[in-house]
Structures are given as structure tokens and as C-alpha cells.
Amino acid sequence: DVKVTQSSRYLVKRTGEKVFLECVQDMDHENMFWYRQDPGLGLRLIYFSYDVKMKEKGDIPEGYSVSREKKERFSLILESASTNQTSMYLCASSLRGDGYGYTFGSGTRLTVV
């Protein structure tokens, strides 16, 4: 019973391409997040959203943008992919408020060549 779905498990893109990573949740969660996961660096927050059409920068937003037109969908956009954006990207969602754990998607492993 997958509740947070990331559209692609593996992606290979060329440098300079515009890349869209899609995330959909079916739990009616208000909060959605995009992280990248790199060895030794853990999970770093790129962008998050507390509501439809609302977005806030995380710790490493440079080179990324996001879109949340509907509550269930949160898209991560790489405007012009670069090799240093090769990484595992994890989407997560949670209920609004204190003390609610995340539900993560399965991740998208993006390789930029």
C-alpha cells in the first residue's frame, strides 16, 4: 500500500536538460518535502511546502525549483541539470503540526551525464 509515489526510480539526463521529478501522496497531507541523499551527508532539505501553491527554500535550494499546484502533488524541477546534481532524491509528506513523522517515497536515483 504505497502512499507516497515518486514517478521514476531511475533517471539518466544530460547536462543542461530541464528535469522534472514528480511526487504524489494519497494521505491528504499538508506538508511535502524534497530531499537529496548523498553518502556521508545524510538527507539535505531542498524545498518544502506547507500548502498548495506555497513553497519555502530548504538548506540547498540552488539550482532547483518546485511546484505545488495540487495538494497531493509536489514537483521538483532542475532548471538546467548539472553533474553535481547526480544524487538520490527523496520525497516525503507529513501532517501539519508538531510531532508527525514523515512518510517517504521510494526515491529517484538521478544521474546527470
Next chain:
Amino acid sequence: GENVEQHPSTLSVQEGDSAVIKCTYSDSASNYFPWYKQELGKRPQLIIDIRSNVGEKKDQRIAVTLNKTAKHFSLHITETQPEDSAVYFCAASNFNKFYFGSGTKLNVKP
């Protein structure tokens, strides 16, 4: 902002032994501390969490302790089994946004 440090980065134990992973945080306003387990090739899964008004919480072989004064919290796994082998992440949260530690790769040797 919040800064979460996690140690050790790798931990190898014999099956049946205990494992302890420690995290420190910097923001005294953080009030929720979850732990996630990520098996190879899979998504992180919440395994246990603790709130700032509680000092300890236990769930079968897993326990978490929190020392708010010292700003540190720990994950304890007793009677480890090979299926406990995974990467474990701690996190600290203050209203919705989580800050994660860098992860601990636990290897339980049969």
C-alpha cells in the same frame, strides 16, 4: 538553524549484542525526535520517535532516550539481529521541518 550531528557513521556488532547510536542537536526549540531505518535500496521508515516531554520510550528491542538539557538523544537496539543491518537516521524537528543526522550504517554480523 538546527544542526544535528550523529555518531558513529558506521557500527559493526555481533548478533545478539546491543547497538547504540547517538545524536546531538543545537536548537533548544526542537521538540520532536524521530528515528528512521533505511534498508538497502528502500525508503527510510520511521521506527520510533520521542517528544520533548518524555525522557525515554521503548518498543520491543528498540528504545530511545532524550536528554533535553544536554541536547542529545540516543537509539538503543538490544539483542541485535542480521535484519537490523541498515542505515539509521536521527532527526530533530521544530514544527514540521526536520533536520537529519548524517546517518549510521549498522552491520550486524551473524
